[in-house]
Amino acid sequence: MSHLRKRGKKKYQIVIELEPDPDGERNFIYKTVNAKKDKAKEIMNKMEREIKSGVFEGRKIKLEDFLLDWLENHRKRLKPSTHENYKHVIERHILPILGEYTLGELIDKPILLENYYDHKLKKGNLTTGESLSNRFVRYHHSIMHKAFSNALKWKMIKINPAELVDPPKKVTKEAKYMNSKKLEGFLKTVDNKYYRRLFEFAARTGLRRGEILGLQWDLIEFDSRTILVKQSLLRTSGQTFIQETTKNNLVRSVPFSKKVYNLLRNIKKEQVQIKTELMLKNYNKNNLVFARKDGTPPDPDSISHAFKRYARAADMDQYTFHSLRHSFASILKENGQDIQTIQKLLGHTLRSTTADIYTHVSDKSKNSAVNKLDDIF
Incomplete structure (x- = not known):
């Protein structure tokens, strides 16, 4: 069942339910559009037809729209602290650099993600301009990998962009302790x-x-x-x-x-x-x-x-x-x-x-x- 959610004066979120998983878990596709209700409904109906015919192309969706919708609709599945951490990384780090790219562009140009990791490792600290740790940048990668896995599951894309690049190497630091x-x-x-x-x-x-x-x-x-x-x-x-x-x-x-x-x-x-x-x-x-x-x-x-x-x-x-x-x-x-x-x-x-x-x-x-x-x- 598909429906619209009002998200602002001229903004609607399209919610389309897909086939459930074998274990019964419900699946949805979300897309936020800047449009009046009639236009948003028209876009929703078109998406429904494309999904049914197997030609829906999620590659054209901007990363910003996808990640914000994904984050909002995973709120209930995440601990409050986890949701807060995801929100910080997505809004403060990922979107200012990658938000305007479409999912398709991230698939066709894996170097975009590689450049993002390199940038964060060199001067990704938003306060000091210094480097972020390998561990924290790996955390950025895991968030995107999880989100793209859902896009893959919902048949919005056919390839997980995060699978096309290697995250920073895991560095094991010796725990600091006092005798x-x-x-x-x-x-x-x-x-x-x-x-x-x-x-x-x-x-x-x-x-x-x-x-x-x-x-x-x-x-x-x-x-x-x-x-x-x-x-x-x-x-x-x-x-x-x-x-x-x-x-x-x-x-x-x-x-x-x-x-x-x-x-x-x-x-x-x-x-x-x-x-x-x-x-x-x-x-x-x-x-x-x-x-x-x-x-x-x-x-x-x-x-x-x-x-x-x-x-x-x-x-x-x-x-x-x-x-x-x-x-x-x-x-x-x-x-x-x-x-x-x-x-x-x-x-x-x-x-x-x-x-x-x-x-x-x-x-x-x-x-x-x-x-x-x-x-x-």
Whole structure:
């Protein structure tokens, strides 16, 4: 079934439904046109006839029109943070350079994509004019590859332009981490209690930034000393919210050591005291472990910036907040912990959806792993 969606005073989006996939997933072709309703309907009817006769030519559609329509109509299939990232790359990077080319031109002239990658690798940073990393430009490639794959699936084109060029080579960088002595020394330089506790918690659990900031008290089991990691705190479009999935869409149970137990108990005690003294009924209404002193959720980027400030002050500018996660894993590995257990703790391979399921690693093994940290620093 085909229909029009009004997108502005003189702009309509054409939506044409195609045959569903074998698994029943519905497929659509989208095209936005600058025209009055009658003209837009005429274009839609022509497209329908061409599709039915097998002569529809999506090659003539501009990349800008295609990508913006593709992005809008994939919004519900993407995490809010992923959609925001895609939107940034498409609108700020890809379209200003490639937006006016048609899909057909990108197929006939693969060098257009190659030149785009080269440009971004040389001076693609929009703020400084310096180079973008291979990893980030590969991300641009993956977005376009995914979008063109849909165009291919919808029979708009017969070749995926991104298949005609090689993305920048994958460069594996060694993770930067602190050894136990350096980490302990760094934490002593952090004079703000909130940040010191947060940084130490990160180093002793290996959780990601969003997982830590999205951690709520009812996800902590003090008796068994375990944390249920199932959500993240994110900030997109100026709004902070809790996303009920982790980076890998996995739920995992992470045990914590006695030092982390004491750290959490102290935080909990202080939050109860603040709420009582200030008589704030809605204080920390999100029940966050690492809420700000006023009870509001922290801005994830502000936490990373704070870490960098302390790292620079300690002459350790090479480290980022994520280095705390790397340090957690590296210290365990250097002290004899097997890689499989570390991977489970980090959430790289666990495919469990409940707190009780462990894959290929026992509770005893995981608890032994995190408790080693107490003996190290």
